[in-house]
Amino acid sequence: MQSLIKAVTRPLDSLAAWSADIPLRLFLAWEFLESGLEKWNGDNWFAQIHDAFPFPFNYLPASFDWQVSMWAELIAPLLLLLGLGTRFASAALAVVTVVAIAAVHWPAHWSTLAELAQGYSISDNGFGNYKLPLIYLVALLPLMLKGSGRLSLDALLRRR
Template identity: 30%
Template structure:
């Protein structure tokens, strides 16, 4: 009977050496998301400033756009390297909070309008009905275009809710509290060197 707890403890002890891998996975998952978001902002910077000013009514729109852009670009690079992860997590968390409350909050939870998924808003059922109606009409009247549009996947209606931003926020919170990960980050080796001094 004592062998099950003993086996469990040995397994946990072995897994302890690989506990940096899930943190590496989080970093590598988030890095391209922030890189793409940041470089897209940089490529269309004046449009982003205008949107921050007139669409979101944020104060100091040029400064806010610059901070968001460079936080995402620099954050992506640091996430890949595993360098300064707790520090860069703070401005990335702030960026996600701004995105959640200034951009996505009015649309509810869902990123994609789906009445059968978790927490659909009041428009999800109507959005699905309209999309299905349009696709049915397209298939009946223009089968070639229908096949062209649906060839690589099912079309969806973007709901633009907080789902993705909230998920990234949770991932960043894990990185803030756990760090970059043992053996798989610059932070780990820098920390070891500092402890030896």
């Protein structure tokens, strides 16, 4: 039985070393690039919510935060696609996501864990909507911890 398990898992382990991170990189690159392009083509609405930004971002000008967020969401996804600076790009996107959760997605008022749990949704019914950004954070975590796999520019640079 163990030899059968090894026969099945050995090729999967080999494949995983080359490609396990690729679905995460593609998913996150798409999601964040889409958000960055919305900012690129849209108007700065950060001034309306800037008081909700966590420290130190609430002390910076809203226009500066808008630019930093937009450029992070345009450049970091391209780095993820290439597998270049994957840990740095993932960390930058995690910071953007935490600020977004604090400023936009976290419920404005809650007094019990049950009320807070109601915000774990994709639609805002007055309780926040932090489910999707939390999914992004969970997906970014393995890339921050492990970096990109063997099929990346990071791996190519490490080999040289």
